[in-house]
Amino acid sequence: MNADSLDGRLLFAIPKKGRLFDKCLSILAGADIKFRRHDRLDVCLVQNHPIALVFLPASDIPSFVGKGNVDLGITGHDVILESQMQKHVIEELRLGFGKCALQVQVPEAGPIKTVEDLAGKRVVTSFEVLAGEYFGKVDERQQLTGEAATKIEYVGGSVEAACALGLADGIVDLVESGDTMRAAGLHAIATVLETEAVLIKSRIPKHESHTDLINLVTNRIKGVVAASKYAICQYNVPREKLSAAIAITPGRRAPTISPLEMGGWVGVSSMVEKKKVAQIMDELVATGAEDILVFNLDNCRV
Numbered sequence: 001m002n003a004d005s006l007d008g009r010l011l012f013a014i015p016k017k018g019r020l021f022d023k024c025l026s027i028l029a030g031a032d033i034k035f036r037r038h039d040r041l042d043v044c045l046v047q048n049h050p051i052a053l054v055f056l057p058a059s060d061i062p063s064f065v066g067k068g069n070v071d072l073g074i075t076g077h078d079v080i081l082e083s084q085m086q087k088h089v090i091e092e093l094r095l096g097f098g099k100c101a102l103q104v105q106v107p108e109a110g111p112i113k114t115v116e117d118l119a120g121k122r123v124v125t126s127f128e129v130l131a132g133e134y135f136g137k138v139d140e141r142q143q144l145t146g147e148a149a150t151k152i153e154y155v156g157g158s159v160e161a162a163c164a165l166g167l168a169d170g171i172v173d174l175v176e177s178g179d180t181m182r183a184a185g186l187h188a189i190a191t192v193l194e195t196e197a198v199l200i201k202s203r204i205p206k207h208e209s210h211t212d213l214i215n216l217v218t219n220r221i222k223g224v225v226a227a228s229k230y231a232i233c234q235y236n237v238p239r240e241k242l243s244a245a246i247a248i249t250p251g252r253r254a255p256t257i258s259p260l261e262m263g264g265w266v267g268v269s270s271m272v273e274k275k276k277v278a279q280i281m282d283e284l285v286a287t288g289a290e291d292i293l294v295f296n297l298d299n300c301r302v
């Protein structure tokens with residue numbers, strides 16, 4: 001592939017590896033963005049749209065998009081702030097995956113119990129900007145300046161080993177399940193930031209003519225994300241219990257209600273949040289609903 005073959009194409013940056021990679025591939029498949037990636041090639045042409053995918057480290061994507069070299073991208077909210085690109089990119093859509101928290105962690109058995117205890121000591125992190133801003137404020141409150149201020153040191157990976165190696169008194173790192181933190185004998189004493197993957201676009205688009213394509217891709221991805229959050233709940237209920245049942249399943253707009261051949265009963269179909277499905281089914285049964293079915297959505301536009 002040469003540079004000419006990218007001419008006029010919308011450039012869409014995807015994390016090339018790591019925690020966000022697989023989920024991004026599912027999103028692209030759900031949005032019917034078709035491509036074949038050749039081994040070791042980090043740029044590939046989309047077969048059914050004038051788009052090229054650019055596979056980049058997640059941490060580089062905010063600056064590529066922010067500087068307008070790439071039109072759209074998927075990355076973590078955390079890395080946008082860490083690369084100080086929040087003023088240069090528009091966070092168009094939260095994607096509902098890559099959810100974790102950037103937390104201050106210290107040895108569980110050690111004497112440090114609060115961030116104030118840690119202030120003025122050594123903190124190791126891959127997020128030196130965010131950790132620096134956070135401890136800057138702690139230091140200010142504690143009136144620690146110059147030599148007495150907290151020392152933030154950057155490492156590129158295996159941050160959780162820093163305390164055991166004697167390099168740090170505390171760390172700032174991402175926590176999802178907490179398994180990595182606990183395995184290293186650490187516990188969290190404060191949260192710097194909650195994060196998830198986001199779809200971002202440039203504030204300075206390269207080609208105005210890409211606006212329609214950006215909107216098309218964004219709307220398709222919105223549909224895929226909504227489909228992963230919602231399910232369809234269908235049930236039958238005696239007509240006199242209908243208002244109580246509708247209060248449990250109000251739907252996004254309104255439930256669809258159809259009369260049953262069996263007198264006095266209606267069928268109800270409604271969108272429900274997946275994470276609430278079990279509770280909703282319990283409440284429907286208690287209201288007198290029967291034949292409750294829940295279906296996953298493959299895709300939707302809401």
Ligand SMILES: Nc1ncnc2c1ncn2[C@@H]1O[C@H](COP(=O)(O)OP(=O)(O)OP(=O)(O)O)[C@@H](O)[C@H]1O
Pocket residue numbers: 015017018019020057058059075076077078079097098099100156157174175176177195196197
């Ligand atoms: N445990 C996790 N759970 C959920 N999301 C995570 C987790 N770890 C990282 N992320 C998200 O994924 C983004 C990329 O992190 P990841 O560890 O996959 O980086 P990477 O591209 O493999 O880089 P490197 O390994 O070089 O640090 C993070 O900025 C964060 O938004």
Ligand SMILES: O=P(O)(O)OC[C@H]1O[C@H](OP(=O)(O)OP(=O)(O)O)[C@H](O)[C@@H]1O
Pocket residue numbers: 018019157158159160173174175176177178179180181
């Ligand atoms: O709370 P947990 O579920 O254990 O997840 C947290 C870990 O996930 C991330 O690292 P990752 O495993 O992606 O590898 P990395 O250290 O190479 O970035 C992060 O840096 C933590 O180490």
